[in-house]
Amino acid sequence: MQNYPDPVIQQKQAALAKFLGIPQESLRESSGSLYTFKAFFHGNDEAYLVLTNNEATIAAGHAVQEKLWLISLETLFAYFDIDAYPADVLGKMKTREIRRVNDELKALIYNTSGMDALKDKMFAFGNRKNLLADYDQMEYYQDGYFIYRLY
Structure with a gap:
């Protein structure tokens, strides 16, 4: 069976490729x-992306749910003017532990305001680029396409 490009x-x-000014063939699909x-x-x-x-x-809606731990820490640090970065936790906690924390935060949100309320507020403040463009938040x-650099 022959595969045809999507x-x-x-x-x-x-x-x-046009945005980066490179040949299309130099890009690989994940x-x-x-x-x-x-x-x-x-x-x-x-x-x-x-x-x-x-x-x-x-x-971005999926990203909100996967990054609740990060959003929560950023918000806490900004609110209390703490000079720390949420990404610092990555080297100190196991991925499994971070996922568990994220799942607990997700349960708290679903049982209070609901995830849609959080997503709507985040999107209303223009946070889509912050959620998707980890590299530069641009x-x-x-x-016709929006481009987000991941790394």
């Missing part, structure tokens, strides 16, 4: 997905 993936790759969408790799140290407006909103636009 035209949507091809369009996204073309938009990203084998898995992030927030339900494929990512693209350029070299060994760059990864991007290329999404329509609707896809970006869906992906949202770029090229040929």
Whole structure:
């Protein structure tokens, strides 16, 4: 059975290649997905999401749920003007422990305001780019797609 390239993936790759000023062939599609969408790799140290407006909103909704621990720490540190970074926890806690904390926070939110209330507030303040562009918290636009650099 012959595999045919997905035209949507091809369009996204073309938009990203144009944005980066590189040949489309130098981009690789991820084998898995992030927030339900494929990512693209350029070299060994760059990864991007290329999404329509609707896809970006869906992906950001997934990101909210996966990053509750990070959002909570950032909010606490900002509220109390604490000079610390949530990412510092990554080297000190196991991924399993962070996931457990995130799941507990998710349960608290679902049993109070609900996740949609949190997502709506975050999106109303323009946090989509902060949720999706881990590298620079920027949202770029090229040929009908929003581009987010992951790393």
